[in-house]
Amino acid sequence: MRNVRIRPLLAATLAMTALVAAACGSGSTPASDGTGDGGGDREGPLVVNILGAPTTLDPAAACGVNDMHLADNLYARLVDYATLPGPAEGTTTFDPSSFEPSLAKSWEISDDGLVYTFTLPDGLTFPSGEPLDAAAVKYSLDRTQAMGLCGNRYLNDQFVDPPLISSIEAVEPTVLRITLRQPNQNFLQALAQPAAAVVDPQVIEANGGIVEGAANEYFANHSAGATGPFVLEEYEPGRSATLVANPDFYGDPPASERIEVNFITDTSTMLLQARNGTADVTVGISKAAARSLEEDPCCTVVPFSSALALDIALNWEFEPFANPLVREALTYAFPYEDMLASVGHGYGEPFYGPLAPDMPGFNPDLSEQRPYDPDRARQLLEDSGVTLPLQFELSIPAGQEELAEFATAVQSVLAEIDVAVTIREIPPAERAAILDSGAYDAIVIAGGPAMVDAGYFLAYDMSCESPANITGICVPEADENWALARQTLDETERQGHWDAVMQAWVAASPKLKFWSIPAMVVIDESMTSVHYAIHPNFYSWK
Structure with a gap:
């Protein structure tokens, strides 16, 4: 990889291994040290090509990561991910295990982990006034929560019946209190x-309001009020913003x-x-394309850590895969390093285990x-x-080469x-139905969760x-410890549960795992x- 001399970020930014706050400019968090300088010396717009397109701009309806391509830029949230130094000069990355204030100035969590009290700035207004x-x-x-779509699962960390959130109270204009039904170590995320x-x-109310259990189609293609660092000037669904x-x-x-x-779908165009x-x-960008750019003076290829992985999911309803010896046998059949170097382009x-190496809770000794x-x-x-x-x-x-x-x-x-x-290619329009129905023997899955948490x-x-x-x-011992880990606030005790999950999972050989997948950015x-x-x-991009 060519070592492009990108001007370093501020020393204070690079020193923060577990902090983001405003200084790093990682998200909708306000910058306080000049990181957000209004564009620097750049002439013309900054152009971003990104794989895939959103199906909705409504954050309450967003499901997959493609639906979230713009959300953090258009909307504020109470908290944001902390920031870590990135793998290349001039880059940073998010920390899925640590969080910093964004819209909220601060927060307190009760000793029992049930009550979160957030303090907001005074005097803020929407563009509407x-x-x-x-x-x-x-x-x-x-x-x-009322819409009951994918956003409800994210907000309640998959606990929806009953929901994790018991109540939300606007105690004062600057004080918000959220009470949970049970402790949850992932609620800040x-x-x-x-x-x-x-x-x-x-x-929202001027454009259809809230209908319980249903999406608001207007906001699939429109912004719901600018609270983030950017506003949406133009949007052509499936093409550009x-x-x-x-x-x-x-x-x-x-x-x-x-x-x-x-929003690009053609890898050759990217x-x-x-x-x-x-x-x-x-x-x-694809791994093959990234590798072809490694020595090109045009740019720097940066493989960012992610919680994505390449798996073959084995359907336990398919009789041979209900046999643990069959599943275990297949795990010993592959020259993983050689395959990574060739078809994975290095x-x-x-790894082998339920959690990818960059997932909080991962233990390399057990994986x-x-x-x-x-x-x-x-x-x-x-x-x-x-x-x-x-x-x-x-x-x-x-269609995925x-x-x-x-x-x-x-x-x-x-x-x-x-x-x-026998290899079977599934058209994109049929994939979800096939997965939901279990109408397959085994399936290749390259991906991971939209929220980087082992419990989720x-x-x-x-x-x-x-x-x-x-x-x-279904690995009962792993299931039991997974449930305990989700409610355990003590980090050391929680890691003990994740270790037990990994050990039970590995012993059962439930699926084939190949390698982690970095997020490729040029x-x-x-x-x-x-x-x-x-x-x-x-x-913070400039």
């Missing part, structure tokens, strides 16, 4: 999600006055525009990848009693242990009782400051 106060925050959070965005009640600095933002101005965001300088920042870290041992794999298959050759269908999303290449490698490797794999993630990836557990994984040589977060936040 209405007060941006505790009542407006309550309205916004109540709205997310829930409040850092787009689902907890503060919207303008007047704008233009953001401009919010003159009414409660903090310092963002570092760039104008940002043009292009590569071309990163190489020729059309895009200042490219988010989500980006990632092999070592299984060794490549085809003889052991064959023996385990023989011991399992299944009829050989074992045959199954491996589903992959249609890297996953198709990976699936072909899997097919070739497993043939060596008398396992015959395993609620749908492992929990025995979860209707969202698409593979039918940064033009003209850029001096880029912050990576799971939900893109352009506040």
Whole structure:
């Protein structure tokens, strides 16, 4: 990788390994040290190309990460992620285990972990002139819950029946109190999600209001009142958005006055525009394209840490995969390092366990990848009693070259242990229905949770009782400790529960895990400051 000399961020910023507050400019948090300088010397807009497009701009309805591409830029939340130094000069990244004030000035948590009391600044208003106060925050959070869409799951950390949140009170204009039904170690992260965005009640009520259990279609393509560092000037669904600095933002101005965001689906277009300088920042470029840019003087390729991983989910309803010896056998069949170097293009870290290496709670001592041992794999298959050759269908999303290449490698490797794999490409429009119905034998999944928390993630990836557990994984000992970890506020005690989850999960060999997947970002040589977060936040970009 070429070492581009990007001007360093302020020394105070680089020294903060667990702090963001205003100084780092990581999000909608106001900057207090000049980080948000209103655009610096840049002429023209900052151009961002990003993989995928939102299906909605409404933070209460947003589901996948694509729906959250703009939310943190348009809306304030009570808290924001803390910031860590990034992997390249001039970069920072988010810390999913630590949080700092954003709209809220401060907060207190009761000793029993049930009551969160937030103090807000006095005298803030929306662009409409209405007060941006505790009542407006309550309205916004109540709205997310009343609509009952994906945002409700984020806000309640997957606890929706009954909801985690017991009550929300605007005690005073500057004091908001939230009471939970049970302790939850991840609640601050829930409040850092787009689902907890503060919207303008007047704008909402003027455009359809709140309908329980339903989306407001108007806000799929319109902003619900500017509370973040940017306002939405133009929006062409599925294609592009233009953001401009919010003159009414409660903090310092963002570092760039104008940002043009292009939603790209074609990987060759992303590569071309990163190489020729059309895009200042490219988010989500393919691994093969990133590798081709490593020595190009145009830009710097930065693989940011993420909680994403490459898996093959084994459907336990498919009879052979209900057999633990079959599942264990497959884990010994792969030359993981060789496959990572070839089909993974060298980006990632092999591991075996329920949590990716960058997920809080991950323990490397309990998550070592299984060794490549085809003889052991064959023996385990023989011991399992299944009829050989074992045959199954491996589903992959249609049109994704890297996953198709990976699936072909899997097919070739497993043939060596008398396992015959047929590859099935699933059209994007059918994928969700196939996953929900369980109409597959095994499926390649490259991704991870939209909220970086082990409890949230395993609620749908492992929990025995979860209707969202698409593979039918059920490891009772892991389930028991997962439930305890979610309510345990003491970090050391909580880690003990996560360790127990990992040990029980690994012993059951419930699915195939290959390697972690970094978030690939290409940064033009003209850029001096880029912050990576799971939900893109352009506040400090310049």
